[in-house]
Amino acid sequence: MAYVIIGASGGLGRALADRLAADGRKLVLVARDPDALSALAGALRDRHGVEAATVAADVAQGAGYLDEVARTARAAGGIEGLLMPIGFAVRDGIGTTPETMRELGGVNFFAPAEAVAKLWPDLVAGGATIVGFGSITAARGRGRNFVYGAMKRALLSYFESLRLAARGTPVKVQFWVLGFLDTDVMKTEKTPLPKGDPRQLADRVVSRMGRDTGITYFPGWWKWITLALRLLPWAIYTRIGGRG
Numbered sequence: 001m002a003y004v005i006i007g008a009s010g011g012l013g014r015a016l017a018d019r020l021a022a023d024g025r026k027l028v029l030v031a032r033d034p035d036a037l038s039a040l041a042g043a044l045r046d047r048h049g050v051e052a053a054t055v056a057a058d059v060a061q062g063a064g065y066l067d068e069v070a071r072t073a074r075a076a077g078g079i080e081g082l083l084m085p086i087g088f089a090v091r092d093g094i095g096t097t098p099e100t101m102r103e104l105g106g107v108n109f110f111a112p113a114e115a116v117a118k119l120w121p122d123l124v125a126g127g128a129t130i131v132g133f134g135s136i137t138a139a140r141g142r143g144r145n146f147v148y149g150a151m152k153r154a155l156l157s158y159f160e161s162l163r164l165a166a167r168g169t170p171v172k173v174q175f176w177v178l179g180f181l182d183t184d185v186m187k188t189e190k191t192p193l194p195k196g197d198p199r200q201l202a203d204r205v206v207s208r209m210g211r212d213t214g215i216t217y218f219p220g221w222w223k224w225i226t227l228a229l230r231l232l233p234w235a236i237y238t239r240i241g242g243r244g
């Protein structure tokens with residue numbers, strides 16, 4: 001059986017692919033850039049001797065690519081895991097163009113939800129674990145990234161409902177709320193708190209495959225910061241950085 005990774009060529013996607021390949025898992029890797037995907041699949045085959053298929057698609061352009069994902073995964077024996085470390089962020093705000101808003105919604109919210117909807121029969125048949133990734137950006141309203149944050153909050157709500165809906169089926173659900181991660185997109189960003197290691201996160205995610213773990217924060221201390229941010233009275237919240 002195979003693990004489908006949507007957003008496989010990014011920092012976290014690569015770490016997950018490498019960790020799963022080290023365990024000898026078959027992979028179906030999805031992202032836009034076919035060259036990056038081929039290079040990743042080739043490296044995983046060389047390093048770990050695993051089967052790694054690729055599906056190059058822009059998920060913001062519709063869910064048609066999922067037919068190929070389903071066919072490829074069925075050829076590998078079915079779906080054991082659906083991991084979706086996909087994401088797209090810009091410094092969006094009130095003046096964000098409709099096109100960028102749609103892309104932010106398409107990549108961060110609709111793509112994961114569409115993948116679950118379309119692959120559901122295969123996910124049930126495989127007793128798969130579905131893994132989604134949110135962001136601490138969605139903890140509370142902010143002065144920037146607010147379409148991205150809104151989509152990640154929508155995704156968290158979706159995963160909570162999915163977890164309920166999956167009860168009584170063999171499907172397991174995990175949702176990880178992530179603080180800053182030390183991936184390529186964050187290399188030059190100065191962050192107010194330390195960045196988490198994507199390989200350490202990949203280890204944790206893979207070690208919990210087959211379990212219904214609900215919502216988990218990474219690094220774990222973000223759980224308490226998020227709780228504190230939510231409890232702060234609005235007037236104080238806006239003064240300590242809610243606008244940033």
Ligand SMILES: NC(=O)c1ccc[n+]([C@@H]2O[C@H](COP(=O)([O-])OP(=O)(O)OC[C@H]3O[C@@H](n4cnc5c(N)ncnc54)[C@H](OP(=O)(O)O)[C@@H]3O)[C@@H](O)[C@H]2O)c1
Pocket residue numbers: 006007008009010011012013030031032033036057058059060084085086087088107133134135136178179180181182183184185186
């Ligand atoms: N890095 C952080 O500090 C941080 C913090 C909080 C939450 N997160 C979340 O953690 C997850 C992983 O983050 P990351 O840093 O590893 O992200 P990343 O390096 O930007 O990787 C994103 C992945 O999504 C793919 N992707 C983006 N747009 C796509 C599209 N339209 N169609 C198909 N694939 C697309 C990218 O590949 P292509 O460009 O080739 O398509 C890449 O494989 C994301 O959900 C992100 O929102 C990250």
